[in-house]
Amino acid sequence: MPDDAPPKAPSRIQLRNRRRILDAALDVFAVHGYRGATLDQIADAAGLSKPNILYYFAGKEQIHVTLLNQLMETWLDPLVEMDPGGDPLEEILAYVQRKLDMARDLPRESRLFANEILQGAPRMAPHLKADLKPLFDEKCGIIQSWIDAGKLAPIDPRHLIFAIWATTQHYADFGAQIRVLLDTDAPAPGADPFLQTLFTNLLKPAGR
Amino acid sequence: MPDDAPPKAPSRIQLRNRRRILDAALDVFAVHGYRGATLDQIADAAGLSKPNILYYFAGKEQIHVTLLNQLMETWLDPLVEMDPGGDPLEEILAYVQRKLDMARDLPRESRLFANEILQGAPRMAPHLKADLKPLFDEKCGIIQSWIDAGKLAPIDPRHLIFAIWATTQHYADFGAQIRVLLDTDAPAPGADPFLQTLFTNLLKPAGR
DNA sequence: CAAAATCTTGACCATTTGGTCAACCCAACG
DNA sequence: CGTTGGGTTGACCAAATGGTCAAGATTTTG
Numbered sequence: 001m002p003d004d005a006p007p008k009a010p011s012r013i014q015l016r017n018r019r020r021i022l023d024a025a026l027d028v029f030a031v032h033g034y035r036g037a038t039l040d041q042i043a044d045a046a047g048l049s050k051p052n053i054l055y056y057f058a059g060k061e062q063i064h065v066t067l068l069n070q071l072m073e074t075w076l077d078p079l080v081e082m083d084p085g086g087d088p089l090e091e092i093l094a095y096v097q098r099k100l101d102m103a104r105d106l107p108r109e110s111r112l113f114a115n116e117i118l119q120g121a122p123r124m125a126p127h128l129k130a131d132l133k134p135l136f137d138e139k140c141g142i143i144q145s146w147i148d149a150g151k152l153a154p155i156d157p158r159h160l161i162f163a164i165w166a167t168t169q170h171y172a173d174f175g176a177q178i179r180v181l182l183d184t185d186a187p188a189p190g191a192d193p194f195l196q197t198l199f200t201n202l203l204k205p206a207g208r
Numbered sequence: 209m210p211d212d213a214p215p216k217a218p219s220r221i222q223l224r225n226r227r228r229i230l231d232a233a234l235d236v237f238a239v240h241g242y243r244g245a246t247l248d249q250i251a252d253a254a255g256l257s258k259p260n261i262l263y264y265f266a267g268k269e270q271i272h273v274t275l276l277n278q279l280m281e282t283w284l285d286p287l288v289e290m291d292p293g294g295d296p297l298e299e300i301l302a303y304v305q306r307k308l309d310m311a312r313d314l315p316r317e318s319r320l321f322a323n324e325i326l327q328g329a330p331r332m333a334p335h336l337k338a339d340l341k342p343l344f345d346e347k348c349g350i351i352q353s354w355i356d357a358g359k360l361a362p363i364d365p366r367h368l369i370f371a372i373w374a375t376t377q378h379y380a381d382f383g384a385q386i387r388v389l390l391d392t393d394a395p396a397p398g399a400d401p402f403l404q405t406l407f408t409n410l411l412k413p414a415g416r
Numbered sequence: 417c418a419a420a421a422t423c424t425t426g427a428c429c430a431t432t433t434g435g436t437c438a439a440c441c442c443a444a445c446g
Numbered sequence: 447c448g449t450t451g452g453g454t455t456g457a458c459c460a461a462a463t464g465g466t467c468a469a470g471a472t473t474t475t476g
Contacts, residue, residue: 031326031328033326036241036243115241118326159402166375180333181340181344181366191370194367
């Protein structure tokens with residue numbers, strides 16, 4: 001008798017309310033971090049009562065964990081897409097562009113991630129070790145092989161990736177500061193050509 | 209009758225305990241943000257009782273504000289030091305180095321700042337507008353004049369400064385992630401030559 | 417359409433949190 | 447050596463917080 005867990009397809013209401021809750025929670029966690037966020041805030045933002053929130057999720061932590069799990073996929077995706085068979089410079093510049101687009105399109109996700117890392121990655125460290133680290137090492141290897149083949153200037157691939165992350169995510173994570181300094185509401189106006197130039201000049205092999 | 213506020217020099221105990229509290233609060237606020245931090249945590253970390261904390265500071269918010277005010281000075285200093293009369297490339301590279309050293313020496317301050325901006329700068333926006341913005345505009349002007357004189361490659365000074373902030377602060381703010389990926393405890397090993405190369409290649413005027 | 421299953425919530429609970437206060441400690445000084 | 451003033455704290459408080467539960471409202475389904 002298999003008696004496997006009967007999967008029970010989630011109802012329409014389940015789907016709608018789960019999405020609502022996660023969306024509201026993303027707003028709140030992205031701004032206040034895990035400890036600073038409250039269930040009341042989330043319930044309020046979702047337009048549901050607090051007990052109703054707890055009908056769909058076992059607790060505050062599980063909402064946070066669910067968001068972090070969903071985020072991990074989205075977050076790794078642009079790096080996964082980097083193609084070892086493509087043109088080195090093009091591949092890296094396309095990666096920069098994808099990351100910049102993500103900072104513009106998903107600033108809340110970027111801030112959620114930033115908050116989690118700032119706090120020492122208490123809930124994400126296993127994920128980082130299990131999922132991000134292997135991917136990071138693999139892509140560093142690819143970049144290094146491009147360098148060894150003389151197709152890129154000799155720089156440290158690890159710091160290259162850090163610099164790409166830092167410069168792109170900065171526009172989402174430090175958006176409040178940028179909005180004050182540039183006196184605009186547009187997200188990262190003019191960042192695209194700047195970053196393309198920055199990384200082109202870094203990576204073009206010296207021989208020309 | 210002048211009756212000015214008698215300044216009353218703070219006693220040795222005052223000085224010692226205020227420092228202790230601010231140091232402990234920096235630890236806690238840097239990790240958990242304003243809302244996520246508790247007075248009990250701060251009292252614990254400072255080795256003082258909670259009522260004693262409140263003997264020295266009027267409340268949680270005032271501790272936070274005091275830290276933020278102190279931070280602002282430290283934070284602007286490296287940029288203030290950029291000398292309009294110096295050699296353009298040298299001045300900017302030296303600024304990068306100062307910022308990187310700060311990320312290494314004052315990671316807690318960097319995270320406190322990052323937390324505040326992530327949350328939308330609720331307590332710092334006035335400071336940013338009043339202190340940082342004029343300095344930012346001034347230094348952008350200087351860099352632009354260097355570009356106009358043909359001494360630097362033509363890039364947007366504003367995004368240059370953002371890139372410097374992003375790449376250097378990243379080593380403090382995302383230290384947890386970097387430690388996982390590089391499998392080391394050292395802060396930002398090998399970042400110095402990488403960043404010097406990154407910004408040298410960006411800024412060297414095309415004419416050579 | 418009525419029973420069954422799913423969904424929703426007002427009232428409640430224990431704990432945590434920022435903050436108060438009266439009493440107590442203790443070194444300095446006349 | 448007793449007084450005085452800064453320094454310290456146990457006990458307490460009201461509000462906020464994560465979470466529970468039994469009872470009702472609504473939807474699904476036989």
